[in-house]
Amino acid sequence: MTCYSLDGLTPVVDPSAYVHPSAVLIGDVIIGPHCYVGPLASLRGDFGRIVLEEGANLQDTCVMHGFPDSDTVVERNGHIGHGAVLHGCRIGADALVGMNAVVMDNARIGSRSFVSAAAFVKAGFECPEQSLVMGAPASIKRSLSDQEVAWKQAGTREYQQLAQRCLTQMQVCEPLSEPEPDRPRISDSGLRPKDSTS
Template sequence: MPCYRLEGVTPVVDPSAYVHPTAVLIGDVIVGPGVYVGPNACLRGDFGRLILEKGANIQDTCVMHGFPGTDTVVEEDGHIGHGAVLHGCRVGRNALIGMNAVIMDGAVIGEASIVAATAFVKAGFECAPRSLVVGAPAEVKRQLSEQEIAWKVAGTQEYQRLVTRCHDSLQECVPLTQVEAQRPRVNAGEVKPKYQTNP
């Protein structure tokens, strides 16, 4: 992976974490145990400190950055969807940030909350635990149900399993030129989409 020391500060990656080889880590970045960092994620610890706590995931093309003297934190079991931007904020334990959402400086997302895809969370925003946060600018719509929180937990557990799957079997390779007979499928777990287009 592209990994850069800056002014004597070197990124830290726990040996049990998985960081994709195309992800970029710069400076004051701390990747905790069992964390998944996806392809082309950019963690720029050149101003503030970036922390991914145990079991968190930050998926492909996400960006983490912050202002000088600040910590940008994804707490334990935090789940950051494809393309999200985290800037100088704190994502609480077991919270989910939806795809392409933007969380700005000083914002605090409460434990076990869900921020909807494409939401824009303004600087200084705070929400209580178990909040559903929607819109641009984002606002709290309601409290989450037990079923919604269970769905989030199941999805995060699949990313925690993906850490092991990648350590065990992900390899750079040359693509095949045609589909082989009896092509196997990847072993992707049992989580079902929350919303289905077909009955």
């Protein structure tokens, strides 16, 4: 990772967390245990504080930033999809923010809630626990079922396992010029529906 101290504050990364080498951490950033930070993520603690609590993931090209004296927080087991932007907001425990969604200042996403892909959550927006938030501007559409929340929790566990796989198995390498015969596959996580014939 590319890591910068600023104004005497150095980013903190728990040893059990995985931060991709292309991610950028600046200043007041705190990454807790078992977190995953994907390629090209930017966590800019140059004004406010940036926090990923235990088990949270922040995927490829996500941005976390805020105004001076603000906190931008993803609580325990939060799940932030590819390309999302979080600015001075709080994402509740076990919540999901979909791909390319934007969550603005002082917004609070309740625990176990989902923000849909490409949603725009206005500054100051609040939603109760276990809500589905969609649209641009976003609004609360309905409550989520326990089954939907369980699906999200399984995905978050996959990212927690991915953090450990990356810590122990990922290596810089040169690409091959062609696929090897009988090229193996990375094993199925079990999240996709199985074919009824298999």
